[in-house]
Amino acid sequence: MPLAVAPGLLLLLLLLASGARGALVVSVPASPVRAQPGSDLLLGCHFSVGGPVDMQALVVQWKLGDRLVAEFDEVLSYPRAGARLFLDELRVGNASLLLPRVGGADAGLYTCFVIHSPSRESQQLELRVEAPPRVSVSGTVVRAGERRNVTCNVSHFYPKSVIVTWLRDKQVVGGPETPHAQLGPDGLYSATSVLQLVPSISLADANYSCQVQHVALGAPIQELFRLSVLSQPRLTLLQPLVTLEGQVILQCLVRGYHPPEITVQWLRDGKPLLTMESSPTKEADGSFALRSSYILDRPESNAQANFACHVQHPALSTPLESTATWTVPTCPRLWIWIWILLVIVLILLALLVWIMYQLLNISMSPIRAWECWPKGGVTVLLCGVEGRLRDTDSLAWSSLRLGKVLGPGQPGELSALKPEQRHVVTWRRRLGLGRQQLMSVLTVQTPCNEETFSCTFRPSTRDVQQRQITIPGVAAGGPPLDGDTSVF
Structure with a gap:
């Protein structure tokens, strides 16, 4: 006969059994x-x-x-x-x-x-x-005026959906879009988004970004970049400038290029020459321009020499070059030689007199002036002195406004103007017989109003000589008013 258990006791036993296990x-x-x-x-x-x-x-x-x-x-x-x-x-x-x-x-x-x-x-x-995406941008090196595609590469993400937006200076210029994603062998997706544009040089300073949204990201991520806008330089050989001393100044103008890093070199028969060049200036469209010069001494001795303006720039696949050839005039006929010999004798006699005069004389040439590109923007002044000079003799430039001398400055400098407004090049050449030639070139921004410049020769023991020239200024719109000038 089975034992009867009270309901209350049975419940207690079950609770104890349960508690025993914890x-x-x-x-x-x-x-x-x-x-x-x-x-x-x-x-x-x-x-x-x-x-x-x-x-x-x-x-x-x-x-x-x-x-x-x-x-x-x-x-x-x-x-x-x-x-x-x-x-x-x-x-x-x-x-x-x-x-x-x-x-x-x-x-x-x-x-x-x-x-x-x-x-x-x-x-x-x-x-x-899920896997957060990786973002990279390619195709940022572009040429001005050519249609280009900049690509945003989104890779290694999961799940499949991703949203891409293009921004320029924080403004939306493309998208948002959900580009087609492809599954890779690693089980992760990749996608590309393309921004089509026709870049201009002005866009080189803009801040671009490819913005990506994905479920694995707490917030959108951005890949920042700037366009590297390339613009090829244009090269022009300018008309040579001939001085009274027989020197020829060869000039070339390089403009329309971007970025500003550029190398301009003059070559003579393929060999580099000492070159003078202005600092690059920025034009209205954002491109750059500069002028490069070479002074050719005694050009009659450089028969059939090839002078080339050689330009290297990131936008050029090969260097840009333009060549000018100096040619000696052809020889006269034999029957003219008799007359030439007579002329030579007279010239030698005159030269002898001139040499005797020059040995005792120091001459200062008038200031030569010409306008350079852009028209009216830059004025070049050339001043020279020749004779039995001492190494301590010097040339100095001054600016006079309303008849008041603002200060002569140091030799080869112009203290009246800011450094970015002028450029001075001074050199010395020995001529023989104890004579020297001292030359100075001043390049200034053409003043708005009429202004007078002076070139002062400061010998160590002799009287000071001075030449002046007046520039009418941009507002006047004409060539210099006085001084011995030539405008090209």
Whole structure:
């Protein structure tokens, strides 16, 4: 006959049996858990039963939504291919799940369900399979006026959707768009977005960016860049300037180029020469221009010599060059030689007298002036003195406004003007018989109003000599008013 148990006693026995195993506690990591496609992932789940784990009373299940992924119920089973639970770890309360080579199908809400009879407990965590994009920009070297494509390369991202926006100085100039993405062998996506433009030099200073939005990013990311706008220089040989002393100044004008880095060199029969050049000036369209010069001494001795203005610039695939040839006039006929000999004798006599005069005389030539490109923008003044000079003798330039001398400055300088408004080149040449030639070239920005410049010869022991010239200025719109001038 079975023993009857009072209902109250039976309830007490059940409670005691339950308490003997202790409270079941299950814990999982903070959610969400992120993993890149193709990686191996361990989803953590730990449990405590207040004592040793009874494997006969233990059941562990992992579910993705309502779909079973892995289970331990006396034996291990894995509906999801490759998933693993570790039996030795289960004995110490570790029910973590290994998912090899996770993909998009593995993303979702997971439940770690633990039964340690008679207790049961579960915890959930979200798995996100995603990878943030990498961004790079190519095609930023462009030529002014030519249609070009700048490409934004977005790679190594997951999931598939990505949004690209083009900005210039923080203003939208392209997009937003969702470019077509392609899946790579590594399980990650890549996409490209193209910005079409016809660049001008003015766009070289603009700040561009390719902005990318993706679910794996907390905020949009930007790849900043500037356009490297190339514009080829244009080379023009200017009319040579001939001085009273027989010197020839060869000039070339280089304009319309960008960026400003450029190399201009004069060559004589392929060999480099000492060159004078102005500082680059910026034109209204943002391009640059400069003028380069070479002073040719005694050109009659340079028969059939080729003088080339040679230009190198990043926009040129090969250097740009323009050549001028100095040619000696053809010889006269033989019957003219008699007359030439007579003329030579007279010239030699006159030269002898002139040499005797020059040995005792110091002459200062009038100031020569000419306007250079751009018209009216730059004025070049040439001053020279010749004779038995001392090494301490010098030439100095001064500026006179309204009859008031602003200061002569130091030899070869012009203190009345700012450094960026003038440029002085002074050189000395020995002529023989103890004579020297001292020359000085002053390049100034043409003044707005009439202004007088003076060139002063300062000998160490003799009287000071001075020449003056008046520039009418840009407002007057004409050549210099006085002085011995030539305008080209």
